[in-house]
Amino acid sequence: MEPDTLHETATELRLATFRLARRLRSVRPIDRRNAAMSDAQLAVLGALRTHGRHSLTALADRERVTPPTMSALVTGLEEQGYVIRIPDEVDRRRVHVEITPDGEAIVVATFERRTELLKAEIVELGLSDEELQTLHTASILMRKLAEQ
Template sequence: MPTLENIARTDAGLASVLRISVMRLRRRLANERHPSNVLSLGSMAVLGALVANGETTLGELAARERVQPPSMTRTVNFLEEGGFVTRRPGDSDRRQVLVSITEKGRKTVKADRASRDAWLAQRLSELSPDEIDVIRRAAPILERIASQ
């Protein structure tokens, strides 16, 4: 039976192993959400984008999250109803809608990230120093791939 190391020796094999591993890690992290969080992963992604980038337009949020504007409008409506975001007309163009995160939204993101980070930190603590070094060097590369 072929090992992961053998499969990953070719570019196609590495792509396959990496895809499977990243998807499994994503599912595990999704399962480690803060217990009080009832928001979908898509809603949390919108809140995370607002934390990272500050107030932005609905169109910019939709483009950043790679969804259609009507979908983003529905998500922002839901988040606004829950008190996680606010929206206001643009300064120069009143038709434009600017979305910003509320304190409740920030607290939700912070708690959710803390829960996931704790789980991942525990898994990392079980690795050898050499394995940690490999992950430390790979993290910026994975971020670059994910950002493209």
């Protein structure tokens, strides 16, 4: 791929991803106790639901935030009953974080609402089968890029 084409692709991907993420974030988490759950907190819950129990350090690394930031996010989620801290059986100074059933319920409901929004917008575009396949393939590549 030529440098100009690579630059243009990266620019278009950045712009599209930013706009799409903003649209999805407009669908706020359904949280009867705290309507102001942050996207960062929802991301932590999503990571715990998908990948299971993590140490604070591993969770900070996964979400690409500093350990103090992760500690603050987890403290807020713990206060709301969405995660619990579990002391490490070998090293008592180390703590693991696990999602609770209430935390799982928030993630499932919010992610489903966001998926339904995307589905409706895809239908509204009236994409052909070929375009839908291209979008599917692109989504797989975008996930690889995001998880790098």
